[in-house]
Amino acid sequence: MSTKTYPYYPGCSMQHDNHAYAASSIAVAKALGFGLDEINDWNCCGATEYFSVNRLPAYSLVARNLALAADEGATEVVVPCSACYFNLHKTDKNMGKYPELGANVNKALAAGNLHYDPGTIKVRHLVEMVINDIGLDTLKERAKRPLYGLKLAAYYGCLIARPESALDDTEQPMMMDKMLEALGAKATPFALKTFCCGGHMTQISEETAFEMIHKIIKNAADGGADAIVTICPMCQLNLDVYQSQANRRFGSSYEIPVLYFTQVIGLALGLKPKDLGFGQEFVDAKSIVSKIQESPPPKERPARRPKEALPMPAMPE
């Protein structure tokens, strides 16, 4: 098991509207024995806003973080937010892939006495770091309070599975499903696990955003999930905070809590829900804790296919 301290890029939303993710990440890191050490004076990654309207300044904004990390002697950076992860990863990759872009970014960085050689920093998502460095065997071993009986939908969101990052399969990633199973929970079928949560659309076109949010929530509910597990502050915000508004628009009444994967790991490790930021969500997540059973539920027999699914020729009377 890893006991090292990782250079850490928290991102703006960890500091403002997602204390639950920040608190649970720190609690879980402490319990599992690894450290997260913030890069000194990191700045915003620009989210999707900067890249979409002013490309070179956007790359330069992100590259400042990579340059600062490299100056501290880091060779990797762990990032808990999928959008920050994607932007840092994309900048590192594209500066190397497109030399003209790399040169221009470094020209801009030079104005601030900084320089970054692409490839110096390996950008890693927190969930990937926990799964690969800590390992599922360790998680299983350390799960004092396995999540027996919990049915959880692993929601990856869009950015972590895309080809630019290639952490897992782009259409059907499984790494978090396996992690949830290792913790004793049941990972439910979830076809829309990489469907986008809508990002900034809640602010720009509610019609577009609520339809996307509703689709994801409905798909998770249809799969029988007690809760959705996320790895990104934006996904958590959209699916949790706007769930009631999406319900209103579509006449549905879903109440599916949306948790961070670190909160779920924390529960399995036996940490207190209060220390994991429970209570900050809009859709109450405390019900989840009471659903955890003492022993593994009996294996369910797969449901029989309905007659209509495989029409067979009828026998003559």
Next chain:
Amino acid sequence: MKAKNGTTLFDRVVEATPGGELLAHCLQCGSCGGSCPSGPDMDHTPRGIFALINAGLEDEVLSSNTPWYCVSCYACTARCPQQIPITDIMYTLKEMAIHAGRYDHPQAAKFSETFIGFVEQRGRSFEAGLATRYHLFHHPENVVKLGMMGVGMMRRNRLALRPASIKNTEQLQKILAEAKSIAAKGRRS
């Protein structure tokens, strides 16, 4: 179709996008539009936009709402059989539309502008300021709804009322100013 400065619209889109030359390989298969979660709200699917770019219909392309409905999820890019960086082309079209003063979807552009304003000034984003400034100036009718939401966020300790700031804002601003000047030179040439 030749445009004003002798280059075609297609050439300029390709030139401005890292990896944009792959656009020449578009098969018009439509995987992009079929994969797009916000496709139903677009006046042209990405495939349609690429056909318009190829035909040099600049007005139609730059005034389209398509790039402004892009949610940056990269589903199209992941599924494109020709590996065209579709999301990045959408970004190029937004940039071109802003510089041509031709965009059809002012909300999205204003939202980005407001967000960037905070980042350039302080080096950090600021949700409470972003929401109030953007809605107050561009959607005053939403203020009551927004206020209720803000109270909900605050009750759960999820809304910082004071903006955070990095220490070395001066360094960041120098870097961004230099990047902007390089980008502007690129547009003029």
